[in-house]
Amino acid sequence: MSSLSPTTPQDTRDRILDAAESLFVEHGFDGTSMRMITSAANANLAAVNYHFGSKDALVQAVFRRRLTVLNEERLAVLDRLEVEAGGAPLKPSRIVEAFFGTALRMAADTEHGGRTFMRLLARTYSEPNAFVRQFLAEEYAEVMDRFLGALFTALPDVPRTEIMWRFHFMTGSLAFAISGLGGLYELADVSAVDDDPQRLLPRLMSFMLGGLRAALPDLPPPCAND
Template sequence: MNKANLEQSRKDTRERILDAAERMFMQNGYDGTSMRLVTGAAGVNLAAANYHLGSKEALMQEVLRRRLEVINQERLRVLDEAETKASGKPLKPSVIIDAFFGTLLRVAADQKAGGDTFLRLLGRTITDPSNFIRTFMSGEYADVLERYRQAMFRSLPDVPKAEIVWRFHFMLGAASYAIAGTGTLQLVADWQVDEGAVAQNKNLLPRLMSFLIGGLRAPLPQIDDGNKTVWQ
């Protein structure tokens, strides 16, 4: 075995662990997934997971990081591109929303394998209670969220910033639940029948986009502080 093959072999084991972990975490959640389950699914020795990844927490972080890195860099790139094209003018809300949520679904659909699995893992992880996951995700998203927040503020100068933040939260929730693919309440009958249904489903993105933009542009509610501006 030459050096390249050795390198390949090492990489294979590590990535097989990551791929299996992604699948198991998606299906069973973090606490519901054991190292034995992961290494069993990956077809490697139990100790290999700790050897290559360090710990269960580090394994989870790497599962999330390796894909979020690609997605969030692309999110920044697309936003940069849109702002360059707009040459200083504020972006339309729909452009920002598509750059954020559309990029997520497009990148996931592009991945050779695991894109769909990751989407559903992400949809569940976003509400995970465990502390180290919340901390890690905050860090991974910090830059992207700050840039998109500013873009939204510029895009909607007449809307109170608190209102924008709230609606961004609602959008995140709607998108997360949809890509999680199967919440507790299985309303869409053919969900989870096909493993690759979420990312492959080309109808999800336009459906989601319509809903999100509709929600974002809805008339502002009447709030205690007397703000009655209609958002249009």
């Protein structure tokens, strides 16, 4: 049987994907060299180009491996909700939970690499790299369409522009929730702060729903004169 390869547990391809995923989180795409990846994966330098073709193709493969699963899961949850509702509009809290809860549950999974990947994804939302942006936009197209549409019908009295902005704000909250408190709270005795992933989702959900349901702002007229 071939399940126990002589040198290392898994396939070279998978070891490269895992190593790249971790290193991208830590050092970014440009800050991670092929030599760092292949030596962390116990593979030869040429292995990346052999299995993936190029570094850019490897980056795409790292994302596709997990992002497809995540977004299919999100759509499946939304499908289920809509079937259960039987044509009636969904509760906004259910929609929000389907989108962001699915992501946060994946981020809480430390065993199958979900945590590492979600950190990478959160960090990549604000990545300037052109072809990564393009790739993410394509991967997200259907999901965004479905979820925004669901929110539009769930909140018919709220202007769609407002819903889109609030969805955008919620995405920012999610990204920071996944990244953790590590960044700027050094002196505030961050070690004493509860960061149990089990409790992160309820915390994030109550914040998001409070923001989503907040009274609409008084907007200044379209063309202010200063």
